[in-house]
Amino acid sequence: MQKYDYIISGVGASGLILAYQMILDSFFDTKNILLIDKKTEYSNDRTWCFWEKDIGVWSEVVSKEWDTIYFGSNDFSKEMQISPYQYKLIRSKDFYDFVINVLEGKSNVTFVKEEVVSLKERAGLVEVKTNSKVFFGDKVFNSILLSQEYKAQTKYPVLNQHFVGWFVKTKKPYFDNNVATFMDFAVEQKENTRFMYVLPISETEALFEYTLFSESLLKKEEYEEEIVKYLQKKGIADYVITETEKGCIPMTCYDFRKQNSKNILQIGTVGGWTKPSTGYTFNNVLKNSKKLISYLKNNTDLSTFGKSTRFWYYDLLFIDVLYSENAIGSSLFASLFKKNRSSRILKFLDEETTIFEEFSIIVSLPPLKFLKALWKRVFKNN
Numbered sequence: 001m002q003k004y005d006y007i008i009s010g011v012g013a014s015g016l017i018l019a020y021q022m023i024l025d026s027f028f029d030t031k032n033i034l035l036i037d038k039k040t041e042y043s044n045d046r047t048w049c050f051w052e053k054d055i056g057v058w059s060e061v062v063s064k065e066w067d068t069i070y071f072g073s074n075d076f077s078k079e080m081q082i083s084p085y086q087y088k089l090i091r092s093k094d095f096y097d098f099v100i101n102v103l104e105g106k107s108n109v110t111f112v113k114e115e116v117v118s119l120k121e122r123a124g125l126v127e128v129k130t131n132s133k134v135f136f137g138d139k140v141f142n143s144i145l146l147s148q149e150y151k152a153q154t155k156y157p158v159l160n161q162h163f164v165g166w167f168v169k170t171k172k173p174y175f176d177n178n179v180a181t182f183m184d185f186a187v188e189q190k191e192n193t194r195f196m197y198v199l200p201i202s203e204t205e206a207l208f209e210y211t212l213f214s215e216s217l218l219k220k221e222e223y224e225e226e227i228v229k230y231l232q233k234k235g236i237a238d239y240v241i242t243e244t245e246k247g248c249i250p251m252t253c254y255d256f257r258k259q260n261s262k263n264i265l266q267i268g269t270v271g272g273w274t275k276p277s278t279g280y281t282f283n284n285v286l287k288n289s290k291k292l293i294s295y296l297k298n299n300t301d302l303s304t305f306g307k308s309t310r311f312w313y314y315d316l317l318f319i320d321v322l323y324s325e326n327a328i329g330s331s332l333f334a335s336l337f338k339k340n341r342s343s344r345i346l347k348f349l350d351e352e353t354t355i356f357e358e359f360s361i362i363v364s365l366p367p368l369k370f371l372k373a374l375w376k377r378v379f380k381n382n
Helices: 013-023 092-106 219-231 282-296 310-324 326-339 342-349 355-362 368-381
Strands: 003-009 034-038 048-053 062-066 068-072 078-081 085-091 107-114 114-124 124-128 132-143 159-170 178-183 193-200 205-214 239-251 264-266
Touching: 003 013, 003 124, 013 034, 013 282, 034 132, 048 092, 068 326, 078 326, 085 092, 092 107, 092 239, 092 342, 114 132, 132 282, 159 219, 159 310, 193 219, 193 326, 205 239, 205 282, 205 326, 219 239, 310 326, 310 368, 326 342, 342 355
Parallel strands: 003 034, 003 132, 034 107, 068 178, 132 264
Antiparallel strands: 048 085, 062 085, 068 078, 114 124, 124 132, 159 205, 159 239, 178 193, 193 205
């Protein structure tokens, strides 16, 4: 029986970020690390965006940065400088190639192409069963959805951030590649929270993503029809679609940590590392991975890693409100951006604000709706 010190189940962004942080720390030089995933090819299957100050960990694979974002709606529209932050884009193929190349150069790191079926603790070890083999590890970090409990429970509502994106290339220079469209709600809302997300790579190339924060998904054709309408509205006709992408990210305050145990830790989206109110995950994974690296040096019980903060409660109320009145998302975000500096909003979403700064954010939102959600949460859901 071959045993590993650490097994990472799922070799997507979360698993690779954690493994990369491990090999950067000499503490793990003598640890055997196994990464398991059924995936055999890594392509530009998704785009990750985040904001940060100065040069960060991923500077070698960041393909585009913006100092200015645009927020649009029928109630409020504005281009906003986000200093001291920059909004950054990473293409997944660049990220995969960079991290996997580094990991494959480490003698203590092994990749296995298998489909993980189950995880079980057995006599102080974790049994990782795949479709054809069994592996054993002291600690397992899992980013593969193996339980549907978060969908079946009713205590915490589940919205989805779902989208279809087109990379388009034009003959003429249509785009201001100095400004990223963070949210443009100037599209038909259809009783949902719907917006267009636009990332101009150059004057002739841009990513257009039609995005919803809602419970139900649409047919692929519906997303694409809205992208076509938006392009027509902007007067963009001579374009070709060079790449496409799609995704669905759960937005919920369900406590994924319930699936953790002494030797098994859920990471990434299945570990609750996605920001519930926005769906942003990439930078949260990096932050949590760094915390986990520090934690592993002094702790052996993975079930005690992580805890809820006051920001979890903010997200909880926001999701409660948006779930019960999905059509008001545009006005909520418009109020937020109209009454606060963009840099403070980003700092708040990064969960780095002080309580005083958070007060200005909170009072910019409709108080009665959130008080109603708080009342229901305290007196009816518990």
